[in-house]
Amino acid sequence: MRIAILPDDATIGKVAADLIEELYREKPNAVLGLATGSSPLSIYRELIERHQAGKLSFKEGKAFMLDEYVGIAADHPERYRNVIHTEIASHVDFPEGCVNGPDGNAEDLHAACAAYDQSIKDAGGVDLQILGIGSDGHIAFNEPGESLTCRTHVGVLTEQTRRDNARFFDGDIDQVPTHCVTQGLGTIMDARRLVLVAQGKGKARAIKELVEGAVSAKWPATIMQMHQDAWVLVDEEAASELELSDYYREVWEKSR
Numbered sequence: 001m002r003i004a005i006l007p008d009d010a011t012i013g014k015v016a017a018d019l020i021e022e023l024y025r026e027k028p029n030a031v032l033g034l035a036t037g038s039s040p041l042s043i044y045r046e047l048i049e050r051h052q053a054g055k056l057s058f059k060e061g062k063a064f065m066l067d068e069y070v071g072i073a074a075d076h077p078e079r080y081r082n083v084i085h086t087e088i089a090s091h092v093d094f095p096e097g098c099v100n101g102p103d104g105n106a107e108d109l110h111a112a113c114a115a116y117d118q119s120i121k122d123a124g125g126v127d128l129q130i131l132g133i134g135s136d137g138h139i140a141f142n143e144p145g146e147s148l149t150c151r152t153h154v155g156v157l158t159e160q161t162r163r164d165n166a167r168f169f170d171g172d173i174d175q176v177p178t179h180c181v182t183q184g185l186g187t188i189m190d191a192r193r194l195v196l197v198a199q200g201k202g203k204a205r206a207i208k209e210l211v212e213g214a215v216s217a218k219w220p221a222t223i224m225q226m227h228q229d230a231w232v233l234v235d236e237e238a239a240s241e242l243e244l245s246d247y248y249r250e251v252w253e254k255s256r
């Protein structure tokens with residue numbers, strides 16, 4: 001893994017956006033994997049700025065989202081499809097209909113999950129997947145105990161995740177949906193590059209497990225240790241429990 005301990009969120013956004021800009025320069029029809037949550041917002045701000053400055057275009061691109069709540073109202077601002085529209089898609093130039101997300105309101109959720117995996121395959125796979133991480137080590141909505149190879153599926157959110165996400169639902173855990181549809185860890189691992197970002201003390205334990213823990217379903221993000229091109233971009237607080245942080249800093253400096 002490439003581990004970067006960076007001074008602040010703005011720098012995390014810049015480093016991740018550099019990777020995405022480089023991708024679209026080399027491959028204008030690249031497929032980008034989009035994540036929700038607060039962690040990727042600095043990346044989206046950078047991408048929008050670069051797009052508005054004429055340096056970056058997604059006009060031949062496609063995007064796939066990671067996950068969605070089940071049963072959330074179509075016009076709910078926290079429906080991930082709406083969040084992605086607000087935070088990034090409406091500000092850049094992906095062609096109409098080219099930003100895809102799993103359907104949490106499908107009549108047959110299992111069929112919709114299988115169809116979603118197929119649509120990612122049909123698009124040629126994800127070139128670069130942006131990821132955040134839950135405080136319990138989940139990526140997308142793959143909670144502890146999930147199969148390390150699963151495909152897009154219906155999942156049950158842990159109480160910790162619902163508590164963490166209650167801040168987006170008037171601080172009321174009862175308003176947070178109990179189920180989700182999510183790309184599986186197997187689906188995510190098929191992306192050609194993974195770029196995970198994390199900020200703040202609340203992510204320190206999950207980052208320690210991700211980078212230095214044993215690969216295990218208890219901490220689903222640890223599966224990234226098995227990926228050949230995984231980047232972990234964190235701030236000082238999120239890196240604060242890493243035992244080998246001095247070494248990671250040295251490697252990062254020497255490999256630039």
Ligand SMILES: N[C@@H]1[C@@H](O)[C@H](O)[C@@H](COP(=O)(O)O)O[C@@H]1O
Pocket residue numbers: 035036037038039040066067131132133134135139140141161165
């Ligand atoms: N499903 C999302 C994840 O994709 C996200 O990475 C995580 C962290 O969120 P945040 O970045 O707001 O801390 O929580 C949510 O539950």
